[in-house]
Amino acid sequence: MREIIRAALVIARRDYAATVFSKAFVLFLLFPLLPVIAGVGFGAMGASQDREALHPTVAVIAAPETAAAIGHAGARLIERLGPRALPRLRMVMPDGAEAVQVKRLLADGGGRGVVAVLTGGLDRPTLTGSRGGIGSVGGDIGLVLDSARQMRALDGRVPPVVDVVERPVDRAAGTDRSGRTLIARAGQFLLMFLTMILAGMLLSNMIEEKSSKVIEVLAAAVPVDAIFLGKLFAMLAMSFTGIAVWGGTVLTGLALVAGQLPAVPAPAVGWPLFLVLGLAYFTTLFLLLGALFIGIGGQAASPREVQMMSLPVTMGQMGVLAFASSSLGAPQSAMGIAAALFPWSSPFAMLARAAQGPALWPHLLAIGWQLIWVAVIVRIAAGLFRRSVLKSGGGGWFGRFRRRGMKPAV
Known part of the structure; x- marks a missing residue:
């Protein structure tokens, strides 16, 4: 196990340096300017759900x-x-x-x-x-x-x-309630956006290296599990780098226009703890999605197959966000408890709870629960990745399924 961890750290440092110190990553950091438009659309979609609360x-x-x-x-x-x-x-x-x-x-x-x-x-x-x-x-x-x-x-x-x-x-409490509802919804959207674009970047890097046979070269030198963990850790570190750059830019902009902004009520747990919990929930959600995407990428032999296989995961994540948002303002309801227990919706539901309620013990339980599922999903995805790499070039089960389905009739 120690050998796998050591090799995984070597792979992580390699991937991190190769990605962060590249022109493509600089362009990638500029990409989040686009979500401003998406955020406006998301706000319009959620307006009907917020009317009762506001x-x-x-x-x-x-x-x-x-x-x-x-x-x-x-x-x-x-x-x-x-x-x-x-x-x-x-x-x-x-x-x-x-x-x-x-x-x-x-x-x-x-x-x-x-x-x-x-x-x-x-x-x-x-x-x-x-x-x-x-x-x-x-x-x-x-x-x-x-x-x-x-x-x-x-x-x-x-x-x-x-x-x-x-x-x-x-x-007044009603003003706080309205503002915290908006903070909860904005936090959920930001969490989904960051995890989807950063996990998607992980998937693109993985399929590129697999198509260029880099994965097979690495597999000949280090354990396959180390490759899986190394890529997952490297992308998590790259995600933190991107979040630090974007967050620093946003805070700088807010400091410049602080006097012109309306007063915004703080989340129920306070801004410092809300940001810490947001980072913790991003980490668990990214590990869950990242492990799935690496496992999916290992089964595909071409970018087209990656798109076909990752689309259900992407659409499912949007459904999970809608599921967590539907319980906004009612965390003790049956739907709110279900959203907090389901691994992929739990980070969204609990981040909204941090904005609307001051209790801290539910977050400790939720983070522990999510870490258990991270260990389970990483283990399953690592097994899929190991089998696909060792089969080397077969395209995984998805490629074999497509080839069987495309055989001409005799």
């Missing part, structure tokens, strides 16, 4: 009669303007000290993304929330209150016309 809610602390008047006015306006023209109104009965109740609603959102709290009824309306939350719903709430006053005027009770008093606070 639709603001305003909690209304009022006595039953006042709450009924405000709710009725809001319902009439929604009938005319549409279901999403106004924020949702959540009626809450007074419970103890008003300031304490307002703070509690803004702190946890009541589980429903409250961005502001309305108190004071129709006579002394006060809207408390974050500046951004008040700015997004203040005009709509004023419209609802004016409509409620007009309905009272029809009953002969005309309260004085008053303006809504705005009371901004530092932060």
